[in-house]
Amino acid sequence: xxxxxxxxxxxxxxxxxxxxxxxxxxxxxxxxxxxxxxxxxxxxxxxxxxxxxxxxxxxxxxxxxxxxxxxxxxxxxxxxxxxxxxxxxxxxxxxxxxxxxxxxxxxxxxxxxxxxxxxxxxxxxxxxxxxxxxxxxxxxxxxxxxxxxxxxxxxxxxxxxxxxxxxxxxxxxxxxxxxxxxxxxxxxxxxxxxxxxxxxxxxxxxxxxxxxxxxxxxxxxxxxxxxxxxxxxxxxxxxxxxxxxxxxxxxxxxxxxxxxxxxxxxxxxxxxxxxxxxxxxxxxxxxxxxxxxxxxxxxxxxxxxxxxxxxxxxxxxxxxxxxxx
Amino acid sequence: xxxxxxxxxxxxxxxxxxxxxxxxxxxxxxxxxxxxxxxxxxxxxxxxxxxxxxxxxxxxxxxxxxxxxxxxxxxxxxxxxxxxxxxxxxxxxxxxxxxxxxxxxxxxxxxxxxxxxxxxxxxxxxxxxxxxxxxxxxxxxxxxxxxxxxxxxxxxxxxxxxxxxxxxxxxxxxxxxxxxxxxxxxxxxxxxxxxxxxxxxxxxxxxxxxxxxxxxxxxxxxxxxxxxxxxxxxxxxxxxxxxxxxxxxxxxxxxxxxxxxxxxxxxxxxxxxxxxxxxxxxxxxxxxxxxxxxxxxxxxxxxxxxxxxxxxxxxxxxxxxxxx
Numbered sequence: 331x332x333x334x335x336x337x338x339x340x341x342x343x344x345x346x347x348x349x350x351x352x353x354x355x356x357x358x359x360x361x362x363x364x365x366x367x368x369x370x371x372x373x374x375x376x377x378x379x380x381x382x383x384x385x386x387x388x389x390x391x392x393x394x395x396x397x398x399x400x401x402x403x404x405x406x407x408x409x410x411x412x413x414x415x416x417x418x419x420x421x422x423x424x425x426x427x428x429x430x431x432x433x434x435x436x437x438x439x440x441x442x443x444x445x446x447x448x449x450x451x452x453x454x455x456x457x458x459x460x461x462x463x464x465x466x467x468x469x470x471x472x473x474x475x476x477x478x479x480x481x482x483x484x485x486x487x488x489x490x491x492x493x494x495x496x497x498x499x500x501x502x503x504x505x506x507x508x509x510x511x512x513x514x515x516x517x518x519x520x521x522x523x524x525x526x527x528x529x530x531x532x533x534x535x536x537x538x539x540x541x542x543x544x545x546x547x548x549x550x551x552x553x554x555x556x557x558x559x560x561x562x563x564x565x566x567x568x569x570x571x572x573x574x575x576x577x578x579x580x581x582x583x584x585x586x587x588x589x590x591x592x593x594x595x596x597x598x599x600x601x602x603x604x605x606x607x608x609x610x611x612x613x614x615x616x617x618x619x620x621x622x623x624x625x626x627x628x629x630x631x632x633x634x635x636x637x638x639x640x641x642x643x644x645x646x647x648x649x650x651x652x653x654x655x
Numbered sequence: 656x657x658x659x660x661x662x663x664x665x666x667x668x669x670x671x672x673x674x675x676x677x678x679x680x681x682x683x684x685x686x687x688x689x690x691x692x693x694x695x696x697x698x699x700x701x702x703x704x705x706x707x708x709x710x711x712x713x714x715x716x717x718x719x720x721x722x723x724x725x726x727x728x729x730x731x732x733x734x735x736x737x738x739x740x741x742x743x744x745x746x747x748x749x750x751x752x753x754x755x756x757x758x759x760x761x762x763x764x765x766x767x768x769x770x771x772x773x774x775x776x777x778x779x780x781x782x783x784x785x786x787x788x789x790x791x792x793x794x795x796x797x798x799x800x801x802x803x804x805x806x807x808x809x810x811x812x813x814x815x816x817x818x819x820x821x822x823x824x825x826x827x828x829x830x831x832x833x834x835x836x837x838x839x840x841x842x843x844x845x846x847x848x849x850x851x852x853x854x855x856x857x858x859x860x861x862x863x864x865x866x867x868x869x870x871x872x873x874x875x876x877x878x879x880x881x882x883x884x885x886x887x888x889x890x891x892x893x894x895x896x897x898x899x900x901x902x903x904x905x906x907x908x909x910x911x912x913x914x915x916x917x918x919x920x921x922x923x924x925x926x927x928x929x930x931x932x933x934x935x936x937x938x939x940x941x942x943x944x945x946x947x948x949x950x951x952x953x954x955x956x957x958x959x960x961x962x963x964x965x966x967x968x969x970x971x972x973x974x975x976x977x978x979x
Binding site for chain 2: 386388390416417418419420421424425427428429432433434435436437438439443446447450451482484495498
């Protein structure tokens with residue numbers, strides 16, 4: 331493995347609300363090597379987005395990182411002050427958000443929003459910054475970038491806006507991009523185009539990518555590694571081919587089984603029974619046990635992270651080792 | 656844009672026309688000016704002569720017609736009391752009211768927006784809570800009482816500022832203004848602050864509400880994720896978004912301040928239009944009342960037009976076009 335761009339160790343991010351502590355992210359560890367794509371998968375509320383925001387240091391209060399290290403190129407981001415974090419944000423670490431309709435400021439022109447990003451991190455003449463912005467728009471496949479620069483966000487379609495957001499993320503050729511469900515709000519053809527472009531850019535520039543999604547098919551096509559999150563913990567991780575072909579955790583198994591497929595046409599769609607547990611004051615024990623067919627008395631204790639196979643991690647007392655899917 | 660403008664102007668003309676009817680009928684209902692203007696000892700002949708001279712012997716529709724044809728030529732009638740054109744009387748008083756109202760608006764923006772930003776950014780801080788608490792006082796204390804208190808404290812007790820009148824004025828474009836002399840500014844300070852108080856509270860609360868509403872939005876988080884400075888996030892990204900409702904309200908309030916500066920002008924003996932209209936209503940000086948109300952309507956129409964034009968500057972999604 332080449333050098334690690336990001337190495338997260340034992341990260342916990344909690345929200346100290348009036349109703350109690352919400353352990354949105356609890357003791358997770360993962361790493362992303364340079365030029366690789368990590369898919370972070372899970373249901374809504376599993377802590378995927380909070381993980382992303384923790385890395386870039388934008389967890390909103392009352393949320394805070396309570397434990398763990400986030401080593402970015404060897405520097406621990408949790409130890410940096412706001413000013414140092416700001417120098418990294420948008421520069422070495424960029425983020426792309428879920429809803430392209432909401433991420434761009436509706437009352438500022440595209441060029442304003444792009445140029446300010448360039449100027450925030452580099453002392454270059456305005457004209458040079460503008461040139462950079464134009465090139466970035468061209469790179470993500472926006473036709474006639476000169477005209478588009480002086481447009482406002484509402485003059486773009488959703489797909490185009492997401493391209494603009496990606497172009498902004500790429501302005502400084504960051505070492506790490508955190509993409510928080512960036513294609514969820516887009517239709518499938520646009521999604522495919524954007525995925526292809528992002529993949530190409532990651533390869534060419536050597537950027538490490540964290541792709542947060544709940545869509546396993548996107549991960550299957552895009553990511554190198556996968557980490558499955560459930561109730562704030564990574565329950566299973568490993569390379570995409572390994573995990574998707576031979577899931578060990580019952581939850582991963584259920585997730586894969588829930589993807590509708592052509593082969594199972596006419597039969598009832600499979601689903602994981604029950605609901606994701608409330609994250610408020612979540613007790614000890616495996617959070618999935620209430621929905622798990624294999625759960626027994628042992629699951630009332632916290633499953634520790636194990637390494638069943640080299641390069642994979644698992645948190646389960648009763649892993650499913652044989653292929654049944 | 657041109658079509659839009661044309662349509663707005665026609666609308667405005669129509670509004671003015673409707674207002675003339677309402678105002679004209681209104682002032683005819685509230686009382687007979689002859690009773691006040693003519694001395695009680697006057698005999699029947701004198702009385703008839705006076706009524707004829709004022710044109711009050713004609714039927715109402717004919718009076719209205721004469722008023723309307725006069726108005727189209729810029730003549731809104733002569734004051735019964737001063738025997739001068741009503742428009743001239745108002746024009747003489749208007750600069751005083753205008754500069755008072757505009758100063759009050761500037762004060763409410765200059766004080767209201769920063770305080771609102773602070774209260775919005777730090778809603779749980781002591782400062783933020785004090786600001787919000789204070790704004791309730793700004794809303795609810797009656798203007799005349801605050802005016803009297805201001806005079807008590809700053810003019811009487813401390814003796815820092817004069818309590819009445821406009822002070823020396825200087826001429827600019829043929830009009831006398833107080834704000835061009837230092838002493839004039841000192842005279843304006845208290846009445847302007849008094850007039851602005853309610854609006855400071857209003858702008859402050861609007862700004863705070865806007866900040867609270869906009870801060871959790873994705874675009875703010877995205878702006879922060881770009882690594883731009885917190886000041887730029889607040890003063891460029893957030894402020895430009897919240898200016899839209901503020902401009903609407905401030906625009907409408909300018910009209911309100913000009914039209915209803917009556918109380919402040921009375922308390923501080925500020926020789927503006929508000930005082931004129933109160934005096935005119937007391938003696939039922941119909942042409943002045945009508946002319947004043949027409950001016951106010953015109954003012955509101957113009958301000959609304961300007962506010963609509965400002966929208967296009969502030970919000971690119973607003974385009975002044977009439978959809979076919």
